[in-house]
Amino acid sequence: MKIVITGALGYIGSKLIQEIQKKIPRARLILIDNLMTRNQASLSDLPGHVPYEFHKIDVLHDDLSPYFQDAQFAVHLAAAVDPQNYPTENLSNHRMTQRVAEECLKNHTTLIFPSTTSVYGVSHPHLCESEDSNTVHPQTPYAHDKRISELYFHGLAAEGLRFVIFRFATIFGVSPGLRYQTAIGKFCQDAVMNHQIAVWSSALHQYRPYLDLEDAVQAILFALTNQLDTGEIFNLASLHATAKEVLDLIACSASFETKLVPSPLMNNLSYQISCEKICRKGFVFRGNLEAGIRDTIDVLRYQESDLFNKNRV
Ligand SMILES: NC(=O)c1ccc[n+]([C@@H]2O[C@H](COP(=O)([O-])OP(=O)(O)OC[C@H]3O[C@@H](n4cnc5c(N)ncnc54)[C@H](O)[C@@H]3O)[C@@H](O)[C@H]2O)c1
Known part of the structure:
Protein backbone atom coordinates (compact mmCIF):
# COMPACT_ATOMS: atom_id res chain seq x y z
CA MET A 1 0.00 0.00 0.00
CA LYS A 2 1.50 3.33 -1.11
CA ILE A 3 1.15 6.14 1.44
CA VAL A 4 2.38 9.71 0.84
CA ILE A 5 3.28 11.65 3.99
CA THR A 6 4.01 15.36 3.68
CA GLY A 7 5.80 17.07 6.55
CA ALA A 8 7.06 13.55 7.33
CA LEU A 9 10.04 14.69 9.40
CA GLY A 10 8.12 17.00 11.75
CA TYR A 11 6.90 16.42 15.29
CA ILE A 12 3.96 14.16 14.35
CA GLY A 13 5.37 12.76 11.09
CA SER A 14 8.64 11.51 12.61
CA LYS A 15 6.66 9.45 15.17
CA LEU A 16 4.14 8.23 12.60
CA ILE A 17 6.84 6.87 10.26
CA GLN A 18 8.31 4.87 13.15
CA GLU A 19 4.97 3.26 14.00
CA ILE A 20 3.32 2.72 10.62
CA GLN A 21 4.92 -0.62 9.77
CA LYS A 22 3.61 -2.23 12.97
CA LYS A 23 0.01 -1.73 11.84
CA ILE A 24 0.51 -1.80 8.05
CA PRO A 25 3.37 -4.20 7.28
CA ARG A 26 3.03 -3.74 3.51
CA ALA A 27 3.18 0.06 3.64
CA ARG A 28 5.37 1.73 1.01
CA LEU A 29 6.14 5.22 2.23
CA ILE A 30 6.74 8.31 0.11
CA LEU A 31 8.09 10.86 2.57
CA ILE A 32 8.05 14.53 1.63
CA ASP A 33 9.53 17.40 3.62
CA ASN A 34 11.32 20.63 2.75
CA LEU A 35 13.51 20.29 5.86
CA MET A 36 12.26 23.64 7.14
CA THR A 37 12.48 22.28 10.68
CA ARG A 38 15.87 20.62 9.96
CA ASN A 39 14.81 17.23 11.28
CA GLN A 40 16.66 15.06 8.77
CA ALA A 41 17.93 12.92 11.68
CA SER A 42 14.36 11.54 12.02
CA LEU A 43 15.12 9.31 9.02
CA SER A 44 18.03 7.63 10.76
CA ASP A 45 15.71 6.53 13.62
CA LEU A 46 13.52 4.47 11.26
CA PRO A 47 13.37 0.70 11.77
CA GLY A 48 15.72 -0.73 9.09
CA HIS A 49 13.10 -2.72 7.19
CA VAL A 50 10.70 0.19 6.46
CA PRO A 51 10.63 0.68 2.67
CA TYR A 52 10.58 4.41 2.06
CA GLU A 53 11.62 7.06 -0.43
CA PHE A 54 12.47 10.50 0.90
CA HIS A 55 12.03 13.58 -1.30
CA LYS A 56 13.14 17.06 -0.29
CA ILE A 57 10.17 18.81 -1.84
CA ASP A 58 8.42 22.08 -1.14
CA VAL A 59 4.68 21.37 -1.11
CA LEU A 60 3.92 25.02 -1.80
CA HIS A 61 5.99 25.32 -5.00
CA ASP A 62 7.28 22.00 -6.40
CA ASP A 63 5.49 19.64 -8.78
CA LEU A 64 3.77 17.02 -6.62
CA SER A 65 2.29 14.81 -9.33
CA PRO A 66 5.10 12.20 -9.60
CA TYR A 67 4.72 11.30 -5.93
CA PHE A 68 0.96 10.76 -5.72
CA GLN A 69 0.48 8.30 -8.60
CA ASP A 70 -1.18 5.07 -7.31
CA ALA A 71 -1.13 6.29 -3.69
CA GLN A 72 -4.03 4.93 -1.62
CA PHE A 73 -3.56 7.46 1.18
CA ALA A 74 -1.92 10.82 1.79
CA VAL A 75 -1.30 12.14 5.30
CA HIS A 76 -0.77 15.87 4.86
CA LEU A 77 1.28 17.12 7.82
CA ALA A 78 3.37 19.80 6.05
CA ALA A 79 2.57 23.22 7.46
CA ALA A 80 4.06 26.26 9.10
CA VAL A 81 2.94 25.93 12.71
CA ASP A 82 5.09 28.24 14.82
CA PRO A 83 2.71 30.96 16.08
CA GLN A 84 5.66 33.40 16.48
CA ASN A 85 6.68 32.94 12.82
CA TYR A 86 3.28 32.29 11.28
CA PRO A 87 3.47 33.01 7.52
CA THR A 88 2.78 36.65 6.81
CA GLU A 89 1.60 35.41 3.43
CA ASN A 90 -1.95 34.71 4.57
CA LEU A 91 -3.40 31.28 3.66
CA SER A 92 -0.08 29.74 2.55
CA ASN A 93 -0.83 26.66 4.67
CA HIS A 94 -4.18 26.45 2.95
CA ARG A 95 -2.52 26.78 -0.47
CA MET A 96 -0.31 23.79 0.34
CA THR A 97 -3.40 21.86 1.40
CA GLN A 98 -5.20 22.79 -1.83
CA ARG A 99 -2.28 21.47 -3.91
CA VAL A 100 -2.25 18.18 -1.97
CA ALA A 101 -6.06 17.83 -2.22
CA GLU A 102 -5.92 18.35 -6.01
CA GLU A 103 -3.37 15.51 -6.33
CA CYS A 104 -5.55 13.30 -4.11
CA LEU A 105 -8.60 14.00 -6.26
CA LYS A 106 -6.69 13.20 -9.49
CA ASN A 107 -5.29 9.94 -8.12
CA HIS A 108 -8.29 8.73 -6.04
CA THR A 109 -6.12 9.02 -2.94
CA THR A 110 -7.80 9.33 0.47
CA LEU A 111 -6.52 12.43 2.26
CA ILE A 112 -5.98 12.48 6.03
CA PHE A 113 -5.78 16.03 7.31
CA PRO A 114 -4.85 17.39 10.75
CA SER A 115 -7.05 20.34 11.60
CA THR A 116 -7.14 21.81 15.08
CA THR A 117 -9.51 22.18 18.01
CA SER A 118 -8.62 25.90 17.79
CA VAL A 119 -11.29 26.18 15.09
CA TYR A 120 -13.69 26.30 18.05
CA GLY A 121 -13.42 29.91 19.09
CA VAL A 122 -15.90 29.85 21.95
CA SER A 123 -15.84 29.09 25.63
CA HIS A 124 -17.80 25.86 26.07
CA PRO A 125 -17.75 22.74 28.28
CA HIS A 126 -18.62 20.12 25.59
CA LEU A 127 -17.86 20.93 21.93
CA CYS A 128 -18.92 18.32 19.34
CA GLU A 129 -17.77 18.12 15.68
CA SER A 130 -20.07 20.93 14.78
CA GLU A 131 -20.24 22.85 11.51
CA ASP A 132 -22.22 25.52 13.31
CA SER A 133 -20.72 29.00 12.96
CA ASN A 134 -21.75 29.75 16.56
CA THR A 135 -19.14 27.27 17.82
CA VAL A 136 -16.77 27.01 14.83
CA HIS A 137 -15.37 30.49 15.03
CA PRO A 138 -11.56 30.56 14.56
CA GLN A 139 -9.78 33.36 16.44
CA THR A 140 -6.25 33.12 15.00
CA PRO A 141 -4.83 33.15 11.42
CA TYR A 142 -3.60 29.55 11.97
CA ALA A 143 -7.07 28.31 12.99
CA HIS A 144 -8.70 30.35 10.24
CA ASP A 145 -6.48 28.63 7.59
CA LYS A 146 -7.46 25.22 9.00
CA ARG A 147 -11.16 26.06 8.82
CA ILE A 148 -10.83 27.27 5.22
CA SER A 149 -9.18 23.93 4.35
CA GLU A 150 -11.98 21.96 6.07
CA LEU A 151 -14.57 23.82 4.02
CA TYR A 152 -12.53 23.33 0.85
CA PHE A 153 -12.53 19.53 1.32
CA HIS A 154 -16.30 19.50 1.82
CA GLY A 155 -16.59 21.42 -1.47
CA LEU A 156 -14.41 18.87 -3.31
CA ALA A 157 -16.36 15.91 -1.88
CA ALA A 158 -18.97 16.44 -4.60
CA GLU A 159 -16.20 15.91 -7.18
CA GLY A 160 -15.14 12.69 -5.43
CA LEU A 161 -12.48 13.73 -2.91
CA ARG A 162 -12.18 11.15 -0.13
CA PHE A 163 -10.93 12.63 3.15
CA VAL A 164 -10.86 12.33 6.92
CA ILE A 165 -10.34 15.42 9.07
CA PHE A 166 -8.97 15.21 12.60
CA ARG A 167 -9.40 18.21 14.87
CA PHE A 168 -6.29 17.61 17.00
CA ALA A 169 -6.00 19.19 20.44
CA THR A 170 -2.58 20.58 21.40
CA ILE A 171 -0.17 17.66 21.28
CA PHE A 172 2.33 16.63 23.96
CA GLY A 173 4.85 13.79 24.11
CA PRO A 209 -7.87 19.90 25.48
CA TYR A 210 -4.53 18.07 25.06
CA LEU A 211 -3.64 15.11 22.87
CA ASP A 212 -0.93 12.55 23.57
CA LEU A 213 1.25 12.14 20.46
CA GLU A 214 0.76 8.36 20.74
CA ASP A 215 -3.01 8.86 20.43
CA ALA A 216 -2.57 11.24 17.47
CA VAL A 217 -0.45 8.65 15.65
CA GLN A 218 -2.82 5.78 16.51
CA ALA A 219 -5.76 7.81 15.18
CA ILE A 220 -3.95 8.37 11.86
CA LEU A 221 -3.24 4.61 11.72
CA PHE A 222 -6.93 3.97 12.51
CA ALA A 223 -7.85 6.03 9.44
CA LEU A 224 -5.15 4.37 7.30
CA THR A 225 -6.67 0.99 8.10
CA ASN A 226 -10.04 2.18 6.81
CA GLN A 227 -11.79 2.29 10.14
CA LEU A 228 -13.24 5.76 9.60
CA ASP A 229 -15.80 6.97 7.09
CA THR A 230 -14.75 9.41 4.41
CA GLY A 231 -16.01 13.00 4.54
CA GLU A 232 -16.09 13.04 8.34
CA ILE A 233 -14.54 15.26 11.02
CA PHE A 234 -13.33 13.77 14.32
CA ASN A 235 -12.30 15.63 17.48
CA LEU A 236 -9.24 14.18 19.19
CA ALA A 237 -8.16 14.90 22.77
CA SER A 238 -6.70 12.46 25.28
CA GLN A 272 -13.53 21.18 26.43
CA ILE A 273 -14.28 19.01 23.44
CA SER A 274 -16.24 15.80 23.09
CA CYS A 275 -14.49 12.83 21.45
CA GLU A 276 -17.50 10.52 21.60
CA LYS A 277 -17.76 10.36 17.81
CA ILE A 278 -14.40 8.61 17.28
CA CYS A 279 -14.86 6.50 20.44
CA ARG A 280 -18.13 5.19 18.97
CA LYS A 281 -16.06 3.91 16.00
CA GLY A 282 -13.99 1.82 18.44
CA PHE A 283 -11.01 4.13 18.92
CA VAL A 284 -9.54 4.01 22.43
CA PHE A 285 -7.49 6.88 23.89
N1 LIG B 1 1.51 19.63 17.06
C1 LIG B 1 0.28 20.00 17.42
O1 LIG B 1 -0.01 20.27 18.60
C2 LIG B 1 -0.81 20.06 16.37
C3 LIG B 1 -2.15 20.26 16.79
C4 LIG B 1 -3.14 20.37 15.82
C5 LIG B 1 -2.82 20.24 14.47
N2 LIG B 1 -1.52 20.06 14.10
C6 LIG B 1 -1.21 20.00 12.68
O2 LIG B 1 -0.50 18.82 12.36
C7 LIG B 1 0.40 19.09 11.26
C8 LIG B 1 1.80 18.66 11.64
O3 LIG B 1 2.18 19.34 12.82
P1 LIG B 1 3.59 19.11 13.52
O4 LIG B 1 3.39 19.46 14.94
O5 LIG B 1 4.16 17.79 13.15
O6 LIG B 1 4.42 20.30 12.84
P2 LIG B 1 6.02 20.38 12.52
O7 LIG B 1 6.34 21.81 12.26
O8 LIG B 1 6.80 19.67 13.55
O9 LIG B 1 6.12 19.56 11.16
C9 LIG B 1 5.77 20.10 9.92
C10 LIG B 1 6.75 19.58 8.90
O10 LIG B 1 6.37 20.14 7.64
C11 LIG B 1 7.53 20.54 6.96
N3 LIG B 1 7.15 21.60 6.04
C12 LIG B 1 6.74 22.85 6.34
N4 LIG B 1 6.48 23.55 5.23
C13 LIG B 1 6.70 22.70 4.19
C14 LIG B 1 6.60 22.84 2.78
N5 LIG B 1 6.25 24.00 2.20
N6 LIG B 1 6.91 21.77 2.01
C15 LIG B 1 7.30 20.58 2.58
N7 LIG B 1 7.42 20.40 3.91
C16 LIG B 1 7.11 21.45 4.71
C17 LIG B 1 8.51 20.99 8.04
O11 LIG B 1 9.87 20.90 7.61
C18 LIG B 1 8.20 20.01 9.17
O12 LIG B 1 9.06 18.89 9.15
C19 LIG B 1 0.27 20.59 10.96
O13 LIG B 1 -0.67 20.77 9.93
C20 LIG B 1 -0.29 21.15 12.25
O14 LIG B 1 -1.02 22.33 12.02
C21 LIG B 1 -0.51 19.95 15.01
Missing part, protein backbone atom coordinates in the same frame (compact mmCIF):
# COMPACT_ATOMS: atom_id res chain seq x y z
CA VAL A 174 8.17 12.81 22.64
CA SER A 175 9.17 12.11 19.03
CA PRO A 176 12.42 12.28 17.03
CA GLY A 177 11.18 15.62 15.65
CA LEU A 178 10.13 16.94 19.07
CA ARG A 179 9.71 20.70 19.16
CA TYR A 180 8.89 22.96 22.06
CA GLN A 181 6.48 25.48 20.57
CA THR A 182 3.20 24.05 21.84
CA ALA A 183 2.03 24.66 25.40
CA ILE A 184 3.24 21.63 27.35
CA GLY A 185 6.55 21.26 25.48
CA LYS A 186 7.26 24.96 25.95
CA PHE A 187 6.43 24.82 29.68
CA CYS A 188 8.75 21.80 30.12
CA GLN A 189 11.54 23.55 28.21
CA ASP A 190 11.16 26.74 30.26
CA ALA A 191 11.19 24.73 33.50
CA VAL A 192 14.38 22.84 32.61
CA MET A 193 16.32 25.60 30.80
CA ASN A 194 15.17 28.79 32.56
CA HIS A 195 13.71 27.50 35.85
CA GLN A 196 10.80 29.86 35.25
CA ILE A 197 7.46 29.34 33.44
CA ALA A 198 5.48 32.33 32.22
CA VAL A 199 1.73 31.61 32.23
CA TRP A 200 -1.14 33.79 31.07
CA SER A 201 -2.89 34.78 34.27
CA SER A 202 -6.35 34.02 32.89
CA ALA A 203 -5.25 30.55 31.69
CA LEU A 204 -4.28 29.23 35.11
CA HIS A 205 -7.70 27.72 35.86
CA GLN A 206 -9.09 27.36 32.33
CA TYR A 207 -9.58 23.95 30.81
CA ARG A 208 -7.98 23.17 27.45
CA LEU A 239 -7.63 14.67 28.24
CA HIS A 240 -8.46 18.16 29.46
CA ALA A 241 -6.35 20.06 31.95
CA THR A 242 -5.84 23.53 33.36
CA ALA A 243 -2.43 25.23 33.21
CA LYS A 244 -2.27 24.83 37.00
CA GLU A 245 -2.70 21.04 36.68
CA VAL A 246 0.02 20.92 34.00
CA LEU A 247 2.39 23.00 36.17
CA ASP A 248 1.76 20.72 39.17
CA LEU A 249 2.78 17.70 37.09
CA ILE A 250 5.91 19.44 35.77
CA ALA A 251 6.81 20.31 39.38
CA CYS A 252 7.08 16.56 40.10
CA SER A 253 10.13 16.41 37.77
CA ALA A 254 11.63 19.92 37.72
CA SER A 255 11.85 22.94 40.00
CA PHE A 256 10.82 26.33 38.65
CA GLU A 257 9.05 29.57 39.50
CA THR A 258 5.70 30.52 37.97
CA LYS A 259 5.42 34.03 36.52
CA LEU A 260 1.90 35.21 35.72
CA VAL A 261 1.70 37.46 32.63
CA PRO A 262 -1.26 39.28 31.01
CA SER A 263 -3.02 37.10 28.41
CA PRO A 264 -3.74 38.07 24.79
CA LEU A 265 -7.49 38.56 24.38
CA MET A 266 -7.97 36.14 21.47
CA ASN A 267 -6.68 33.19 23.51
CA ASN A 268 -8.73 33.97 26.55
CA LEU A 269 -10.88 30.84 26.36
CA SER A 270 -11.74 27.83 28.47
CA TYR A 271 -13.18 24.94 26.51
CA ARG A 286 -4.51 5.73 25.97
CA GLY A 287 -2.76 9.08 26.51
CA ASN A 288 -1.01 9.82 29.79
CA LEU A 289 -0.09 13.42 30.62
CA GLU A 290 2.15 12.49 33.56
CA ALA A 291 4.27 10.14 31.41
CA GLY A 292 4.33 12.62 28.49
CA ILE A 293 5.68 15.38 30.74
CA ARG A 294 8.21 13.08 32.40
CA ASP A 295 9.50 11.84 29.04
CA THR A 296 9.75 15.39 27.65
CA ILE A 297 11.74 16.54 30.68
CA ASP A 298 14.05 13.49 30.37
CA VAL A 299 14.74 14.38 26.71
CA LEU A 300 15.42 18.01 27.63
CA ARG A 301 17.83 16.97 30.38
CA TYR A 302 19.61 14.61 28.00
CA GLN A 303 19.91 17.38 25.36
CA GLU A 304 21.19 19.79 28.01
CA SER A 305 23.89 17.39 29.24
CA ASP A 306 24.82 16.46 25.64
CA LEU A 307 25.31 20.15 24.84
CA PHE A 308 27.34 20.64 28.01
CA ASN A 309 29.64 17.72 27.11
CA LYS A 310 30.08 18.97 23.51
CA ASN A 311 31.02 22.44 24.79
CA ARG A 312 33.65 20.90 27.06
CA VAL A 313 35.37 18.99 24.21
